Amino acid sequence: MMNKILLAAALAPAALIPGAAWAQSASAPTTVEPLVPAAGAVLDVSAEGRTSRVPDLATIRAGVVSQGATAAAALSDNAQRMARVLAAVKRAGVADRDIQTATVQLQPQYRYGENVPPTITGYQATNTLSIRFRDIAKSGSVLDALVAQGANQIDGPNLSIDNPDAALNEARTDAIQKARARAELYAKAAGLRVARIVSITENGQDAGGPERPMMMQAMARDAVAKTSIAPGERDVTVNVSVRFLLN
Structure with a gap:
């Protein structure tokens, strides 16, 4: 510097x-x-x-993407699968305050042809939760459970420090x-x-806030390998x- x-x-x-x-x-x-x-x-x-x-907070987005011939069919399938995912999150002990709906989308899917207008072939519904894990060591196993219940889209994690005040004071000194x-x-x-x-x-x-997240690919429901997240260390700086x- x-x-x-x-x-x-x-x-x-x-x-x-x-x-x-x-x-x-x-x-x-x-x-x-x-x-x-x-x-x-x-x-x-x-x-x-x-x-x-060492970061003590991980924020991950987990969601469900569904396809349907009609908008109602796509939304209905998405809602059923998302209900199972949300129940799995709560069974894992994640508090309500750490669960937040991040994205709800419904988009038509088109087929394109030469010299003809696009034709709607179906609909895609997406519902994504932002989930904060306060025990990073357990977050990998929770993600595996979510995938088993129908989650097919996972982004993250964002690793951060929950209460950085003491660390900031050390940096100031x-x-x-x-x-x-x-x-x-x-x-x-x-x-x-x-x-x-x-x-x-x-x-x-x-204050050791989240960096650009590492992207985790959606995992197959029958995957055998266990997901693990290594927290590492974050620098806290003051100028x-x-x-x-x-x-």
């Missing part, structure tokens, strides 16, 4: 800064610390703090420590010392800009 480094001597006392002069002329006395201190030099350092966690160490290095090289921090700005964070006063 490119670090933005700025070392500059203060050019004017606070009273000569237009904003500060306006503050002094206000009727109520106000003390405003200028962005650039009146004495000393400032050093701006950008740093990225980083830590890692790491970022400030890195910025401080870099400031000490530059100050020593310039024959100065770090007096204090003037300001801290958090520029962005990555900060810190202004130091040197003298």
Whole structure:
């Protein structure tokens, strides 16, 4: 990551800064610390703090695609199979709050010919659930059970960290420590010392949210192999800009 480094001597006392002069002329006395201190030099350092966690939340889309000669037939078949899939999800212990309908579609299927209008040959119904697994180790076996009950479309997983606050705080601490160490290095090289921090700005964070998902192909209902999902690790990062006063 490119670090933005700025070392500059203060050019004017606070009273000569237009904003500060306006503050002094206000009727109520106000003390405003200028962005650039009146004495000393400032050093701006950008740093990225980083830590890692094992993801503890997997989100997967599982659904049923049905074909029918009529719209009603496609929807009816889809509804029956989806009811079995939903029942299997709940039997596996997935809470209602972790089950959400993601997609419901009904589309005509066409046959195309040369110099003739397209002809509807049937209908395709799709119903997809978004399912969150809070025990990633068990999610593979649940997916196998869903396929056995009629699910024929599975996408995912999206792996993420359910409660990233502690990890983000670790990353923030790491970022400030890195910025401080870099400031000490530059100050020593310039024959100065770090007096204090003037300001801290958090520029962005990555809380270990889902990346672009790995796509899982729809599995045959008679498949023998067991599905497994490896959580790995996710980086949690925070970017900060810190202004130091040197003298």
